[in-house]
Amino acid sequence: MSDLLERLRGRGWRMTSQRRVVAEVLAGDHVHLTADEVHALAAQRLPEISRATVYNALGELVLLGEVIEVSTDGRAKRYDPNAHHPHQHLVCSHCGTIRDVHPTGSPLADLPAEERFGFTVTQIEVTYRGLCPSCA
């Protein structure tokens, strides 16, 4: 993770204690925290950190491509630091639990050119939905 902090510093990110804590809280694999969860964890280390600051930091990390925003259907967005290992998500329709998955058949079925309607497609997102073992 400190390589992340290095990379950010290198890009001119002013290193504040708040941003450091947010980046540290997000460290790890299979992490999919909501903004408020990040805020709660960050506040354990830095009690006066504000929600706005957490939202700002997360937004910047997303813009910098260091974190992926996963939006799950009506609930709060989740933030995924595993931005450098492409993967997709399996989501429980009942409780919202997320798991990382790596579908086979790599080049996710491209769109027929005549169905692109002039769009520049930059991202293909596959979401597998179902019930997790405890909700089934």
Place this chain on the structure above:
Amino acid sequence: MSDLLERLRGRGWRMTSQRRVVAEVLAGDHVHLTADEVHALAAQRLPEISRATVYNALGELVLLGEVIEVSTDGRAKRYDPNAHHPHQHLVCSHCGTIRDVHPTGSPLADLPAEERFGFTVTQIEVTYRGLCPSCA
């Protein structure tokens, strides 16, 4: 669309003027309205219809499998009456415009069994994201 109304009546749906108007407003192909858009259109015909009723009716149509809920990333959910012709969506990341698309092959790249984590996968949703011609 009156076949829809028939089907609903057959399933014990009490037919109120509000529900009828909501179902009628949703009729058509490539329709992806938000709940508030449905409400506005419905209110043109039935001025006193309430937002809560529209949300209730939409929720029931979704449960009955007659309408698909398309959630688009931070914006309001959209309601798609084209539930009986499986398709996927192409969404503009900038303005939120939606187009129906029909990817070739089996985009539904199945999940390796060992990556299902005990989930019962019931739905695979593919979202193509990019910029529409006017946002590019």
Place this chain on the structure above:
DNA sequence: ATCCTACGATGGACAGAGTCCAAGTCAACC
């Protein structure tokens, strides 16, 4: 080491989408 200042943090108000509820209304069956 100290000073400066532009960038970042704060917290409280605000907004959008959706849910909930108590009270009133009416569709459908008798």
Place this chain on the structure above:
DNA sequence: GGTTGACTTGGACTCTGTCCATCGTAGGAT
């Protein structure tokens, strides 16, 4: 036509996220 439980209403409420005026501070300049 009367009965009744399902449906509707509208307003309050919740949740997620944004905005903004003000205050604080990281880090370059001296």
